[in-house]
Amino acid sequence: MNERLLNWLSPVLTFAVFLGLWHWVAAAGMVPAYLIPAPAAVGRAIFTVYREGTIWPHLFATGTEMLLGFAVGSAVAMVAAAIVAEFRAVERCVYPYIVALQSMPKVALAPLLIVWFGFGLASKIVLVALICFFPVFVNVLTGLRATRPDLIDLYRAFGSSRWRIFWDVRLPSAAGAVFAGLQVALVMALLGAVVGEFVAAQEGLGSLIQASSLNFEVPVMFACILTLAAMGAIANTIVRFVQRRVVFWEGAGGRGGTVVKGEG
Amino acid sequence: MNERLLNWLSPVLTFAVFLGLWHWVAAAGMVPAYLIPAPAAVGRAIFTVYREGTIWPHLFATGTEMLLGFAVGSAVAMVAAAIVAEFRAVERCVYPYIVALQSMPKVALAPLLIVWFGFGLASKIVLVALICFFPVFVNVLTGLRATRPDLIDLYRAFGSSRWRIFWDVRLPSAAGAVFAGLQVALVMALLGAVVGEFVAAQEGLGSLIQASSLNFEVPVMFACILTLAAMGAIANTIVRFVQRRVVFWEGAGGRGGTVVKGEG
Amino acid sequence: MRRDGAQPPPQLSIRGLGVVYRGRKGDVRALGGVDLTIREGEFVAVLGPSGCGKSTLLRIVSGLIAPSEGEVMLDGVPVRGPQPSVGIVFQQPTLLPWKTVIDNVLVPIRAQGKPTGPMRDRALELLRLAGLEAFSESYPHELSGGMQQRVGIVRGLIHDPKLLLMDEPFSALDAMTRERMAGELQAIWMETRKAVLFITHSIQEAVMLADRIVVLSDRPGRVVEVLEVDLPRPRLADVVASPRFAEITAHLRAFFQVDGPLRGARR
Amino acid sequence: MRRDGAQPPPQLSIRGLGVVYRGRKGDVRALGGVDLTIREGEFVAVLGPSGCGKSTLLRIVSGLIAPSEGEVMLDGVPVRGPQPSVGIVFQQPTLLPWKTVIDNVLVPIRAQGKPTGPMRDRALELLRLAGLEAFSESYPHELSGGMQQRVGIVRGLIHDPKLLLMDEPFSALDAMTRERMAGELQAIWMETRKAVLFITHSIQEAVMLADRIVVLSDRPGRVVEVLEVDLPRPRLADVVASPRFAEITAHLRAFFQVDGPLRGARR
Amino acid sequence: RDNFTFAWPSAINSGVAPFTFARQLGYFAAEDMDLRIQVLTGSGVIIPQLMAGQIDAAYASLEPLVIARQPGRPNFPLRFIYNLFPRSIWEFAVLDGSPIRSVADLRGKTIGVLALSSGNIYMTRAILQAAGVPWNEVRLQAVGTGVSAFEALRTGQIDMLNLFDTAHIRMEQAGTAIRRLDIPPALLNASSHGVSVTQAALQRNPGLFERFGRALTKGTIACNANLEACVRSYWAAYPALRPTTGTDEENLRREVEVLTLRMRNLLPPGSGITRPHGQFSDADWTVLIEALRAGGEVTNTNIPMDTLYTNALVPAFNRFDAAAVEAEARAAR
Numbered sequence A, B: 001m002n003e004r005l006l007n008w009l010s011p012v013l014t015f016a017v018f019l020g021l022w023h024w025v026a027a028a029g030m031v032p033a034y035l036i037p038a039p040a041a042v043g044r045a046i047f048t049v050y051r052e053g054t055i056w057p058h059l060f061a062t063g064t065e066m067l068l069g070f071a072v073g074s075a076v077a078m079v080a081a082a083i084v085a086e087f088r089a090v091e092r093c094v095y096p097y098i099v100a101l102q103s104m105p106k107v108a109l110a111p112l113l114i115v116w117f118g119f120g121l122a123s124k125i126v127l128v129a130l131i132c133f134f135p136v137f138v139n140v141l142t143g144l145r146a147t148r149p150d151l152i153d154l155y156r157a158f159g160s161s162r163w164r165i166f167w168d169v170r171l172p173s174a175a176g177a178v179f180a181g182l183q184v185a186l187v188m189a190l191l192g193a194v195v196g197e198f199v200a201a202q203e204g205l206g207s208l209i210q211a212s213s214l215n216f217e218v219p220v221m222f223a224c225i226l227t228l229a230a231m232g233a234i235a236n237t238i239v240r241f242v243q244r245r246v247v248f249w250e251g252a253g254g255r256g257g258t259v260v261k262g263e264g
Numbered sequence C, D: 001m002r003r004d005g006a007q008p009p010p011q012l013s014i015r016g017l018g019v020v021y022r023g024r025k026g027d028v029r030a031l032g033g034v035d036l037t038i039r040e041g042e043f044v045a046v047l048g049p050s051g052c053g054k055s056t057l058l059r060i061v062s063g064l065i066a067p068s069e070g071e072v073m074l075d076g077v078p079v080r081g082p083q084p085s086v087g088i089v090f091q092q093p094t095l096l097p098w099k100t101v102i103d104n105v106l107v108p109i110r111a112q113g114k115p116t117g118p119m120r121d122r123a124l125e126l127l128r129l130a131g132l133e134a135f136s137e138s139y140p141h142e143l144s145g146g147m148q149q150r151v152g153i154v155r156g157l158i159h160d161p162k163l164l165l166m167d168e169p170f171s172a173l174d175a176m177t178r179e180r181m182a183g184e185l186q187a188i189w190m191e192t193r194k195a196v197l198f199i200t201h202s203i204q205e206a207v208m209l210a211d212r213i214v215v216l217s218d219r220p221g222r223v224v225e226v227l228e229v230d231l232p233r234p235r236l237a238d239v240v241a242s243p244r245f246a247e248i249t250a251h252l253r254a255f256f257q258v259d260g261p262l263r264g265a266r267r
Numbered sequence E: 001r002d003n004f005t006f007a008w009p010s011a012i013n014s015g016v017a018p019f020t021f022a023r024q025l026g027y028f029a030a031e032d033m034d035l036r037i038q039v040l041t042g043s044g045v046i047i048p049q050l051m052a053g054q055i056d057a058a059y060a061s062l063e064p065l066v067i068a069r070q071p072g073r074p075n076f077p078l079r080f081i082y083n084l085f086p087r088s089i090w091e092f093a094v095l096d097g098s099p100i101r102s103v104a105d106l107r108g109k110t111i112g113v114l115a116l117s118s119g120n121i122y123m124t125r126a127i128l129q130a131a132g133v134p135w136n137e138v139r140l141q142a143v144g145t146g147v148s149a150f151e152a153l154r155t156g157q158i159d160m161l162n163l164f165d166t167a168h169i170r171m172e173q174a175g176t177a178i179r180r181l182d183i184p185p186a187l188l189n190a191s192s193h194g195v196s197v198t199q200a201a202l203q204r205n206p207g208l209f210e211r212f213g214r215a216l217t218k219g220t221i222a223c224n225a226n227l228e229a230c231v232r233s234y235w236a237a238y239p240a241l242r243p244t245t246g247t248d249e250e251n252l253r254r255e256v257e258v259l260t261l262r263m264r265n266l267l268p269p270g271s272g273i274t275r276p277h278g279q280f281s282d283a284d285w286t287v288l289i290e291a292l293r294a295g296g297e298v299t300n301t302n303i304p305m306d307t308l309y310t311n312a313l314v315p316a317f318n319r320f321d322a323a324a325v326e327a328e329a330r331a332a333r
């Protein structure tokens, strides 16, 4: 399989070239080590923080903020989207504001949330939840609205209740879009947790990055950044995996494109 | 037009109720003013910062970071996506890394970028550009790949060059997706600018929020946050407007759903 | 045509049916005074140009929308809302992709809020009739287009409706599959003998299947012709070669003729 | 059938054509030894079950893919790559939504990298022939499905190809529009007299349009029947009522018969 | 046992070493309290938390309280109880080869400051004015701390870096030679940071703060007596911040160097002034108030000193056997 070999070899080679260049730049001494540490130094830092376990509490703190905020924000968003989709009156009252707030950078609220909810977990969860709310809300709403009208007619023709139509038709129809929203939200959750920690925290990878910056520990910053990248990738993979299981009919038959709306 | 009246009245009413509640909470004195200032105080703060013009340099700074970073990031992303879409070898080499980095919270790089690119505009532009890169890249790539193969065959059947096919078919096909990416990116750009300013800046709405937080000027924080919301909404409206003009055929005929990929 | 003995009483009777859609860009008159009856066990096809209101007619009969004027009586009772005693087959298969074939067939039961358990045997029986017994636990995306449409037909029959409404049920299929499906529908119908209101764009299909063909005019749709099809059943593939078939199709084709081979056909 | 005088020399000649698609899940043999010739000005229809390789055949003739075995000669020259001297009409209209109708018609010129200016008059002339002169500056989304498909046909003719390839060009249209379009195609063809390779699922359409009908077997497609259609032209709507028409369709239908009205049709 | 939460105003750095060392040596336990250090940036965040009782005391700069005493400002009932730095930690640093020899040479130059909203700017202004440099003849550039600030100075984007003691020494450790400009003693020997608490908490339970301050004083003395062990206690408390590059000895040496400098500002003796640990003087505040007034930030300079600080607890802070603490510290690992 020449093709398959190439698919494996190419990225590995790219990585090797990248590492080589990096090493060369660092070793040549053109740039001070506190600006660009050698790859070996970064490797050692990663090894150290994991072997000695010093990074775990931070990873755990960031993970907790991310997951709790994600859970709260997504749950609220789903319920809100369902209510807005089902009740025209509610939609009229709140939808314009949700649209207006959607493109606002929610991280700007971080300092205010710290003032309101304290320096602890609560403020970060609120921030993350706020950030997660919008992509989930928009996608769930789009998904619910994109339900094929003929499927709804099918149920309506038998006098089905709105409630049953919601559970039997609208919700499964929207499932693909819901997951698309969750995917975006999870990545945004990690972002929110990091920003929250930038603004005020003593634990968490975001705060460790800031402390490392203050203390000239650029290799540790790299370790934190790579850890965050891994967390994001893993979270994403898990959502995609669950999605494939739950929304098994999408992709399989190629039926029903999923609308994904991005978010700030 | 009963319907139309309701559509106008409902959100106005909601806003009035919200303002009333807020005023009541603030006036009742249950919450200290430095936690929740009265709506009147916020209104006065907004009026003051705009009349005296003290907010303009900050608005201008944030806007510059956002727009320059957005321009750089989006342009690079479009070119990169085109190259990856057209050259299988390049795709093999870099695509796995782009996917892996996509779900990483780019804001975590802010302290590192400050170390590398200094305290000024450059570091924020790099941060914003990095944040904008991914949604644009992913959407453009998806759009280019989603080009209807029959349209390509049509050109290929006449021995058309790859270059001509790219310009005549692939690029216009992807236009809807490109704009979808730009929409997401613009909002993310504002977010990136604010976070960059949180981490280090001497100007900009993000730094003004932090400075206000330092000086317990909660009304000014509100003014900044509302300004950011307005900036986001305006930017979004402009992109949508341009999109409707450029990709006039989408939506009009309901043909060709646009793929939107979100981003962290 | 079933002319054996006395005519059964009308199952569906439509009188003076008119519909106006109110839209932002003004009102659209979709149907302008339609009269139509369908007797028990009768297969009636409706032919009409695009946009003349055929689907609208069907939606009114099923109770999904209310007419602006006129009246629809089902079994002597005016239609005012959902009609569980009616079965519907849509243009697209309209299957829930997250339900198995048998659960899809049972959707009408579920939609009425009744327990589906007791109906499973009947569902399997109908699936067998449609040659789908082996696929009862498959998901729609594992089925071909023709098979999916057959599931849609079986679903229309599951709750033993008195009247089956079919809105261009085969239009999404390719020409050959379409011909086969018409044959299969005829076989199922001959077995079950439901009253059927069948909407189609295909003259051949209408003649092949119907006892009676109703031709609607351009929008707003009005009945311009009612034609009894007296070809014997079962009508097999060779019926199209019969002179009577050719005669009937030629007569119908005249309604849709345009003033030249090239001009008129704006759709 | 044009039997007037000597047979023109073959325009397209296909000999022993076989195609194997190499896929991840093993290889798929799409065509298994097809022989076929099309003379100048001849209208040949290809009928075959779904998936038998009809589109594959067309893609090979247009030079989009290379055959695994056998040879395709166009005007005595082996086909090895894109064939600008061939026109193609696809199943879907395949119009660029961002180009006006006339620019869409000019796409083959543009794709060849030639200046489109000199061809505008010809494009307008062809659009007039298709009854679309009023829409030359419209965008595709402003046209109905049938009009779009007509633009696709006009585009296939713009560069005055010797051979026009059509892959189920009407299958996305509703039955009535389809019949009309067949009539219009016949008119255009009689005016231009191109050699045509016309793929369809519809027996009636094939008989209506073709000089010669080639029937392919199930995958891998082989030629199982070649039938000359000797109905006089122009074939108007009433031709379907003629006994000869019925006879030919009945003969062809036999190739696609299945062992019962209900079972076999798995698609 | 009392839980005592203390707000730290920036990302954690070796500045917390006296606290961690005190904790390690059991000084907080001896006062029957558990110390928790909480990172909180900005008085806008800290003050509400103090008022809400989420934190007990905060490491804070002095300016915000003076500003809070101005008409029209929320008059927060806060009080400073412990003077952390008898000497200002702020320094004027230039590159070793710079032609700038004194503060007076800064006319027309660019000064790098922590942030434009930093309260220290008013003191900087006062220092410049004392040297005859008009404020409008210098340019300010926010540079933050850490590498970005050093790069700004090293690459000449700024002519003078106006950060604090420990920030500057890291620059030297990174291999860039710098020189500190002389600052008039009156301004140098003014406090910059203290421990602030709410008046209500202070009235309710002065003993709690006495105990906290005593443990802190002990920690400071102990740290000074055994800098290496002090650094190790910091690493033990914040293992993720232990350097991952270089040898242990090397890293230890660097941190000790940093702390040595910090000690000079932390400890009253040896800096030319002698007074008990934690004690403020009215001069600390009058200098600051004057600087703020000159900067236009303050209109009312007539602020009763007892609304700003209290020395009432200072005797209690120093009520222990310093020699024993030093001995204990030297014995620590």
Ligand SMILES: Nc1ncnc2c1ncn2[C@@H]1O[C@H](COP(=O)(O)OP(=O)(O)OP(=O)(O)O)[C@@H](O)[C@H]1O
Binding pocket: C021, C022, C023, C028, C029, C030, C048, C049, C050, C051, C052, C053, C054, C055, C056, C057, C219
């Ligand atoms: N909800 C609606 N609001 C406004 N106009 C409508 C609505 N539904 C249908 N129409 C219009 O009413 C007319 C009849 O529509 P209908 O769908 O019944 O036609 P049809 O005969 O089924 O057409 P086709 O053969 O294309 O399916 C059309 O002109 C259509 O545009």
Ligand SMILES: Nc1ncnc2c1ncn2[C@@H]1O[C@H](COP(=O)(O)OP(=O)(O)OP(=O)(O)O)[C@@H](O)[C@H]1O
Binding pocket: D021, D022, D023, D028, D029, D030, D048, D049, D050, D051, D052, D053, D054, D055, D056, D057, D219
């Ligand atoms: N690129 C490809 N790779 C692998 N197999 C292919 C490819 N294209 C077509 N096939 C397979 O080759 C066979 C013939 O395909 P083709 O599209 O030519 O059929 P067709 O006769 O045009 O069918 P239809 O009537 O449905 O259009 C099919 O079984 C199809 O699955």
Ligand SMILES: [Mg+2]
Binding pocket: C054, C055, C056, C167
């Ligand atoms: Mg219809």
Ligand SMILES: [Mg+2]
Binding pocket: D054, D055, D056, D167
């Ligand atoms: Mg095909």
